[in-house]
Amino acid sequence: MNTVTEPQRPNRRKIVLLGLLQILSWGGSFYLLGVLADPIAADTGWSHQWVLGGASLGLLVAALLSPLCGRLIARVGGRKVLAAHGLILAAGLGLLAIAPSLPVFLLAWAVLGAAMATGLYDALFTSLGAMYGMKARPVIVGITLISGFTTTLIWPLLAIMNQAMGWRSTCAVLGVIVLFTLFPLYRYALAEHVPMPPRAKIAAGNGQALAPSIYGCMTALFAIAAALMTCLSIVLLTVLQARGHSLASAIALGALIGPAQVLCRVGDLLIKRQAPMFTALLSSGMTALGLLLVDFAQDLVIWGLLCYGVGNGLRAIVKSTLPMVVVHSADYAVVSGRMARPALLAQAAAPLACGYVIATWGSEAVIHLLTALALIAFGLCLWLVRLIKRQGPVA
Structure with missing residues (x-):
């Protein structure tokens, strides 16, 4: 036994x-x-x-x-x-x-x-x-x-x-x-590492550990979220200054993101709700709402950055817990490692892409592009939740 x-x-x-x-x-x-x-x-x-x-x-x-x-x-x-x-x-x-x-x-x-x-x-x-x-x-x-x-x-x-x-x-x-x-x-x-039982070892690393549609959708969602985080950290001060904020004002506004990230994590810890799909929807939805406000409602930029901070603060939690809904523990490490590659590639390309867009079309084009990507990510998240519910959680 x-x-x-x-x-x-x-x-x-x-x-x-x-x-x-x-x-x-x-x-x-x-x-x-x-x-x-x-x-x-x-x-x-x-x-x-x-x-x-x-x-x-x-x-x-x-x-x-x-x-x-x-x-x-x-x-x-x-x-x-x-x-x-x-x-x-x-x-x-x-x-x-x-x-x-x-x-x-x-x-x-x-x-x-x-x-x-x-x-x-x-x-x-x-x-x-x-x-x-x-x-x-x-x-x-x-x-x-x-x-x-x-x-x-x-x-x-x-x-x-x-x-x-x-x-x-x-x-x-x-x-x-x-x-x-x-x-x-x-x-x-x-x-210390606990070796898996023989049956789990057979399952580990199985390429069919996750349905291709769910794997592709989840990987794309994580990659877009990573690119958004990297790009906004690069261009936020530039965008705010181009809209008339002083450097000190832009830094003060950008500093709102950190406390929002921490407070949403405190809330998650206190609520103790084990609902990765709800957290994923909240994260992508708040990110999209925040960037919409930053992009198109300049009078509400403070609220936009706070909403974005909440969404981005939940991102790491979503990335680590959402796969657990559909992946067996024996496959989790291998699948997570594979999913990390596109997100890291997106982060590697983000600085070059942002620099090109700013040089070609200006800082406003960057924030419009990021808003569009955030809306796409929210749509992907809605579709992903539908796919997971159709398949059912892992036993």
Whole structure:
């Protein structure tokens, strides 16, 4: 008789710790150039476009590796993968700190892309979902509640470090910090991998784990949502300033998104409603409503950004829990890894696409395009809910 004992879910202390570790993981990779791009370009003479292209290269590498990461999580468990992420991230930051030329700088970002694939939300939440199923939801929400403050904490810290020691030493120090924190603490906070019983192993990785129509619709929804988040973070200040707001006013308006994201996650945690399809509809609907208000009702831009913040705040929860409705736990890690690739590719292409649209048609065209994409995403979500109800949830 094959029995599998489900590992104990992380307690509150470990949830807080995982949230703090995610701040380091995101701050040392995805959000790094938000502060250091200008100093790097100024110090090295490399073009700003090439410097930012490093982040796009990293996201491209992450996209290519995400299915492999899903299979690794299914095979050896998220504990080992997330711990290895700490080593890879430290190596990437170290290489970044000593990069003597642009090709080495881009190579460092390729390494950081591998770190993003093995250690950001996709990898962590896939690990938790594979271990605990729908019971992982409150853990995931708790982690996003803490990690939602990444830019609030990391960007000022990076700015202070850069001012005091320069961008190279900042990357080197950050690399040492992640080396001595992420590797041991991910091993402490995450449970040991529990091998699947033989029957589950046979099912794992099955290409027919999810109906093609549901897989395609869900993947497209996640990719559009990821592209919207990336594009708006790039163009929001530009759009607001083009409409007559000062830089200080535009920054103040943009800062409304963060608190809205955190508050909606607090609400989700308190309500404790296990309804991924409702959350998906709320997320995509609020995102579309918010961008409609930002685009066409300038007097209501504050409410538009708050609505968008709510929708985007629920996005990570939706991405990690919605597949659980239709995918067996034995297939969850593999399917999630495959689904992550298009979203990461969309994020990698977003900066280039936004730059092209702004240069060709102006900032207003970008916000119109994002609004149209948000409405398409809402329509996809409605169709996806219909497909899932027709198939029925997984047993």
